[in-house]
Amino acid sequence: MSGLQKLEGKDIRANRFREGLSAPEFRAVLHPVAEMDANLIEAWSELARQAREPNIFYEQWFLRPALDQFDHHPELRLFLLWAGEPGHSQLLGLLPIGPDNRFGRWPVPHVQNWMHHNCFLGTPLVRKGSEQVFWEQLLTALDLSAWPGFLHINGMTIGGPLDQALRVVCGDQKRRCDLVHSEARALLQSDLASEAYYEATVRTKKRKDLRRQAKRLSEQGDVTYAHHIDAMGLDQWLDEFLQLEKAGWKGENGSALDCTPETSAFFRQAVAGAAAAGQLERRDIRLDGKPLAMLVNFLSSDGGFGFKTAFDEEYSRFSPGVLLQIDNLKFLDQPVIDWIDSCAAQDHPMIDSIWSDRRHIGRFSIELKGMSRRAVFRGVRLGEALMGKIRGRAIFDPTEVQQ
Structure with a gap:
């Protein structure tokens, strides 16, 4: 039985309790995308209204039609973090995630949040105050799964609360978390x-x-x-x-x-x-x-x-x-x-001349536990660093400028 099969339909219990949550045990579930009942949809909608960083592309009315119409890996799952009993407590976080056999042009298996050509932001939906526990439980679930390689989070807001929480959790766990690509797009604010x-x-x-x-x-x-x-x-x-x-x-x-x-x-x-x-x-x-x-x-x-x-x-x-x-x-x-994200490409010739602010969006690669996974992660990162030097490309991290 694979690690995914062991986790699927079950939950990962955390012994820690954070102040403000409604139950002493969090429950993390890798939920099949084909199995969505009314209770989940209601909890999902309520989570979106309370999300620390709004992201309509992962709200249920947008993501469900995308899953229905577009191809995706058969093992794609919804990572769900519940405050207590799944389906009978507050939903604290959600992210569509699954294995991918290619990393850019390279045939490197890894785990990635699911996006498609009409999805312009990949920041997870996470309830305010649950940012760190979300990443802790997601990384635990992936460490226990049989999915290969490393975790890649595509299209996340750089410098936002979810980015900050991810870096804190990875720092505490001595786990590498690298910003591997960044771009700036027009923002009206x-x-x-x-x-x-x-x-x-x-x-x-x-x-x-x-x-x-x-x-x-x-x-x-x-x-x-x-x-x-x-x-x-x-x-x-x-x-x-x-x-x-x-x-x-x-x-x-x-x-x-x-x-x-x-x-x-x-x-x-x-x-x-x-x-x-x-x-x-x-x-x-x-x-x-x-x-x-x-x-x-x-x-x-x-x-x-x-x-x-x-x-x-x-x-x-x-x-x-x-x-x-x-x-x-x-x-x-x-x-x-307060703001509107243009969702436009960087250096867009029209919108950039009208909207003066910028929102920085990035891709993050994160180590998972296991010698083979760590070796894959470090090999890919070495390859990316060498290609960056050859092409003379530098990754801009606005959080370093703010510091």
């Missing part, structure tokens, strides 16, 4: 109102050009800006979004959501789930009723995530996508929202 932020961030010449483009666009017909926070007309809106995205360069290179039935179904299900949870926001610009630019934002706790944007490339001379992002700055006028 400011105490300024939207108009003041726009004037402070965007150059005067650029603002003048955009005013001219907006005026020229208005001369083409009736231009309207719309903001939706409910599900009214959602099916038709999604049809229009998918058609608009597919008509552009993403459709030409096969990366538009509507290019495959799996990504199209996933998108519809995830957006509908966000709407049902009250976590959807969408905006559009229309010319005589025809959509020129559309975007989808997801909300969670005090933050937001810019998920998808599409615009009509036939009207690119008017910059409808940029004009819509300027309208999107109205997030700053919402008192309940």
Whole structure:
């Protein structure tokens, strides 16, 4: 019987009790992704509302459609940390995790949190105050499992509470935890109102050009800006979004959501789930009723995530996508929202010129117990260090600058 089989359906009990938790024993479970009942979904949703770091990509209304539509390893599991009896106590943490046979271009088996092409953040969902015990119990579970290699956490916020807790736990356990890649992406966060932020961030010449483009666009017909926070007309809106995205360069290179039935179904299900949870926001610009630019934002706790944007490339001379992002700055006028993550690639030519703050996202590799695992980890890290020197690449760790 494998280590995974020994753990599956059972729990790992911790003898330690942290102040503020509702039971003296934590229970960690590697839960099959195909087995989700109503109790788990309810506990999962409640955990998301209390998460130390919001991450809509691991909320149940987003992750479940992804698991249904996209391929994943047959041994993929939900790591669940319960405050007491599984299914009958508070859920303290959740992370989709499983084995992977490749590490980048190398055929190196390891364990990794599950992400897909439309998942832009891999930070675990962890209840406030449970950050350290989450990592302690996850590492214990993986040490006891038969999964090979090391642990790789992809797409986690650098410098956040989960990163800090991971480094503390690994330091206490004399376990190597290396930041192996980092990138910075645009973040909208400011105490300024939207108009003041726009004037402070965007150059005067650029603002003048955009005013001219907006005026020229208005001369083409009736231009309207719309903001939706409910599900009214959602099916038709999604049809229009998918058609608009597919008509552009993403459709030409096969990366538009509507290019495959799996990504199209996933998108519809995830957006509908966000709407049902009250976590959807969408905006559009229309010319005589025809959509020129559309975007989808997801909300969670005090933050937001810019998920998808599409615009009509036939009207690119008017910059409808940029004009819509300027309208999107109205997030700053919402008192309940403190920030919004663009989820855009580093050095994005459009959003980086409008949003001045940056969010650092990284990949972490962590040692697991066992001589063979340690050897694999150190061999991979040596190889990465050599490749970094050859290519002249340095990994930026913003936590070192803060110190």
